[in-house]
Amino acid sequence: NSVTAFSWLIVSMWLGECECVTPEAFHSVIEKRYPTFTKETQQDAQEFLICVLNELHEALKNVRGQLCKRKHVPEAQRSTNETSIITELFEGQLGYAITCLECRTTIGRPESFTVLSLPVPSKSTCSLQDCLKCFFQQDKLTSNNQIHCSLCGTKQDAVVETTITKAPRIIIFHLKRFEWQGNNRRKLLTDINYPLTNLDLSPYSAPHCCVDAEYSLCAVVNHSGFLDNGHYTAFCKRSATETWYRFDDEVITKIPHSSVQTNTAYVLFY
DSSP: OHHHHHHHHHHHHHHOOSSOOOOHHHHHHHHHHOTTOOSSSOOOHHHHHHHHHHHHHHHHHHHHHHHHHHTTOOGGGSOOTTOOHHHHHHOEEEEEEEEETTTOOEEEEEEEESOEEEOOOOSSEEEHHHHHHHHHSOEEEOGGGOEEOTTTSSEEOEEEEEEEEEOOSSOEEEEOOEEEETTEEEEOOOEEEOOSSOBOOGGGBOTTOOOOSOBOOOEEEEEESOSSSOEEEEEEEETTTTEEEEEETTEEEEEOGGGSOOTTEEEEEO
């Protein structure tokens, strides 16, 4: 299954017996579950990542539930069957505060996430903070997007404030470089500046959500090229030595910190 194939991949990588390790077996398992990810065409790394996280979560939450039953843990003391090591590491929560502009009544709505897809507000250059500000800016709901206010009893204009109400241990940002222009999809080549350390998410967090720790970058997925003829590479940091490596198919090279910032970054892991 997917967990077994993934565990063998991780073990093979850390044993260090080969100069490079192919993820062929793991990909074959994922491909059977998600036929979209065939070898014939280029696929989206962010979509593949979400499928992998979902697949591992579904398998591992079932294992956790079975262990609780074997140990005869009372139902009331069991952690929810919807949790796994994947949710513990990657899952955060957003809070949406929706305020009716007529009566000023505010309702809250939570939503879990594992990847935050951030808009890119500039065509030439911007920062990750610019992307975050754009994502968390106040939205106004008018016309066809009006809410039905339970107090007013009718549809009304409203504003939505978005905040982080639970910060994940590892937060993943997907930079939305691909956009539709008319009937055509194109890639934004914006140079996005992102910090390697000291990423502060407190400006976007709810007051009760204490985000004391500042995040540090640990991995980057890069996409060079265009929609149909692109190429993926990855930068990963070895935390024990703070050393960065570039993974380009079977070629792995050590890179300086200054090379981690590129204009091809597509997915960021903090």
